Amino acid sequence: MEVQSIESKKAEQTRQVEQAKKMSPAEETASQPQGPIKMSGKDVSVFYGEKQALFDVNLEILENSVTSLIGPSGCGKSTFLRCLNRMNDVIDICRVSGLITLEGEDIYNPELDVVELRARVGMVFQKPNPFPKSIYDNIAYGPRIHGLTTDRAELDELVESSLKKAGLWEEVKDRLTESGTGLSGGQQQRLCIARAIATRPDVILMDEPCSALDPIATATIEELIDDLRKNYTIVIVTHSMQQAARVSQRTAFFHLGKIIEEGETSQIFTNPRNKKTQDYITGRYG
Amino acid sequence: MQLLTDFTSAILGLILSPLGVVLLLAIVAYLVSMRKATGFYAEHGREVHSLPFYNAAYVTLAVFIPPVLFLIAFSLIAPMIFEMLVKNAYQSHLLTLSDFQKSNFINNVFALSSGNITSKSSALITEASQYLASLKEVGSYIKWGGTIALAVIFGCLAYRSVGPRLRARNRVEIIVKTFLIICSIIAVLTTIGIVLSLVFESLRFFQKVPLSEFLFGMHWSPQTSIRPGQVSAEGSFGAIPLIAGTLLITFIAMLVAGPIGLMSAIYLSDYASPKFRSTAKPVLEILAGIPTVVYGFFAALTIAPLIRGWGESLGLSVASESALAAGLVMGIMIIPLVSSLSDDVINAVPQSMRDGSYGLGATKSETIKQVVLPAALPGIVSAMLLATSRAIGETMIVVMAAGLAANLTINPLEAVTTVTVQIVTLLVGDQEFDSAKTLAAFALGLLLFIITLTLNVIALRVVQKYREQYD
Structure with a gap:
């Protein structure tokens, strides 16, 4: 039963890859409001066992921009985010169909190594989860497992530059050997962002990165996200409308496992086309 | 009727x-x-x-x-x-x-x-x-x-x-509380009573045999004359051969149980499917429920002759009761202890920690080696220490499979004896309760108690430190 479903999934995937090859050139020219498309999801459906969590979601993520995914709890936005670096693979009963591409390449292609994918598409989680290691080793974790640096000096430099990009260097430069778990919540989250940056990803996925933080730490992280946009493509799941409006260029509104509306953030927040979107962002619903 | x-x-x-x-x-x-x-x-x-x-x-x-x-x-x-x-x-x-x-x-x-x-x-x-x-x-x-x-x-x-x-509720609650306190005091008092009886009987022993001879003596042969004036060998009470034998067997046991228990815990917690896990864990725990006497005759009647046969075919002389046989079987016995304790601490490492590692592109084995195991290390160490103290205190297997000869050796193919075995032999049968021979059992018991207590205290300390880290 299970074997059958995996095989049919593979067949489906190869078919879709072929389809994508045919379609992608036309696609790129058709819908390209700003910058090139970094990642795209086409007809993405996700099942947890029998329960379907996402229904034929289509979304394009543009390079060097922040895309925010908003919507009420349980609407599937985190599920979609986790599909983008195949974190759903960790969950046994989860099944993904449809086509998700990174720079035109199918990320669910069985020949693609998930490890490589996750190095290119980093992730920051809702709750800061530093490893119980030193601050230095936390940052050096990714570079070490991927062999990104050849000697100690290079690694030192990478750690420093990652911490600087995450705006944490000044606060921790004198205590790199102390445990990462001893930092404050906001610092821990920035440590996790620095850790994600250190593997030199193209895309950073953030799953409600500020929900466990106070307003001041949140403001710091939001500024950081805006800075990071220059070098990275960012997808962020958030429950805060203001946050989505402040940090993102594009916004997608999820509801009951479907995308109701997506587009430029300014348009979504000032002039939503769909009634449900309007109700949600004005706080009448959700 | x-x-x-x-x-x-x-x-x-x-x-x-x-x-x-x-x-x-x-x-x-x-x-x-x-x-x-x-x-x-x-x-x-x-x-x-x-x-x-x-x-x-x-x-x-x-x-x-x-x-x-x-x-x-x-x-x-x-x-x-x-x-x-x-x-x-x-x-x-x-x-x-x-x-x-x-x-x-x-x-x-x-x-x-x-x-x-x-x-x-x-x-x-x-x-x-x-x-x-x-x-x-x-x-x-x-x-x-x-x-x-x-x-x-x-x-x-x-x-x-x-x-x-x-205020009847308050009064009833005070009575209930008092009852609970009394129950816990009974447990504590019993422990104190046992320890005190060990200490006092040991003191009587040390009046007959000096402490230094007991702790540093290299020879163990607890023969004393039964009647005054009887001609017999003067008994010697050096505990070193017993401690050496105990440590040798414990070492062999941990060599078996440590790696196997830890690896199976890693497999069960991070690799096995929930279905396999839900079957394998209870089965492993059945292993813990086998009476030690069964392990004992398994060691004496199956493993010991097997080892002896192998040894002979390789040209080695193996005693029919060997430290190796007892240690191997004791190791098998404590595998479930090591694996279920380690499994608990490995599972206690939050999933978010693993997600963080996977999210950076680490493979499963990298995640386990570099994130999960270091995070669980204090708990694993304490599991090992608890298993060690269990092995030190184990009696039945060694009584049946390790032998009685107090040889001071580190050769696992020879027969050795342990502290627990000697306590059993000293107290089996009719005994006089004030001869050095009988009192030696109390001194050995005290020694054993101090060793295992120390190990347990260290283990608990380590676990406490580990808890602080995650709260």
Whole structure:
């Protein structure tokens, strides 16, 4: 039963890859409001066992921009985010169909190594989860497992530059050997962002990165996200409308496992086309 | 049928005893006070401090506890008083007897008065036992009277105090709390008692054999003369060979159980499918439920000959009881302990930690090696220490498979003996309780206790530190 479903999934995937090859050139020219498309999801459906969590979601993520995914709890936005670096693979009963591409390449292609994918598409989680290691080793974790640096000096430099990009260097430069778990919540989250940056990803996925933080730490992280946009493509799941409006260029509104509306953030927040979107962002619903 | 009549008469006996009467009174008190409490509860409602149940429970406990305490005290003190009175009455006769005869006399009197067979009977003993019987009769009146009087007095006082403003709930809770405290004190006191008896008997041993000889002596042969003047070898009590044997077997056992237990824990917690895990874990725990004596004869009858056969085919001389056989089987025995303790600590590492690692592109094995295991390390260390102390204290396997010869060796193919084995051999059979040979068992027990206690304390400390890290 299970074997059958995996095989049919593979067949489906190869078919879709072929389809994508045919379609992608036309696609790129058709819908390209700003910058090139970094990642795209086409007809993405996700099942947890029998329960379907996402229904034929289509979304394009543009390079060097922040895309925010908003919507009420349980609407599937985190599920979609986790599909983008195949974190759903960790969950046994989860099944993904449809086509998700990174720079035109199918990320669910069985020949693609998930490890490589996750190095290119980093992730920051809702709750800061530093490893119980030193601050230095936390940052050096990714570079070490991927062999990104050849000697100690290079690694030192990478750690420093990652911490600087995450705006944490000044606060921790004198205590790199102390445990990462001893930092404050906001610092821990920035440590996790620095850790994600250190593997030199193209895309950073953030799953409600500020929900466990106070307003001041949140403001710091939001500024950081805006800075990071220059070098990275960012997808962020958030429950805060203001946050989505402040940090993102594009916004997608999820509801009951479907995308109701997506587009430029300014348009979504000032002039939503769909009634449900309007109700949600004005706080009448959700 | 016989069983049924026995049962009925046992029940009747209980009801007709003071305890049975107190129980009946307690039930009556519960019903009566419940009625009173529900009455005023219906009348005053929310103004009443405690629910009817607490009022009724308070009265019931007041009827039950004082007489029961009295009964316990009476049954402890009464025989002592009886003995004293009998001794006083027959003082003139007892003065003529030796210590042994004195206690024999008293025993006979007590036996006869309870209708048991005596070793020898005389007119004086019969007379004394009749005197004792009359004392017992008086005692029984005091017992019954005291019990019922206490039950009635305390019951009435409690019943009268029951009312809307009585804080019955608080009082019942204090009684319950006291009961819980007493239970925990019993456990603690028992432990202290055992330790003290070990210490005092060991001190007696160290009066006969110097501490330095015991701790640093290289030779163990606990032979002492049974009768004064008997010609026999002078016993020597050097514990080093026993400690060496214990450590050798424990080391072999941990060499088996440590890696296998830890690896299986890693597999079960991070690789196995939930379905496999839900089957494999209980099966592994069945292994922990096998009686150690079964492991013991498995070691002695299956593993030891096997090792011997292999050894001979390789040209090695292997003793038929070897440290290796005992250590291997003991290792198998503690695999479940290591694996289930390690499995718990590995599972306690938060999933978010693993997600963080996977999110950076780490593989499963990298995640386990570099994130999960370091995070779980303190817990794993303490699991290993607990397993080690279990192995040190294990008796049955080594009794059957390790041998009795106190060889000072690190060759696992020879027979060795352990602290626990020697304790068993020292105390099996008829023993004099003040010879150095017997007392040596207490000193060994104390030594063993100190070793395992130290290991357990270290393990608990490590676990505490680990907990602080995640809270």
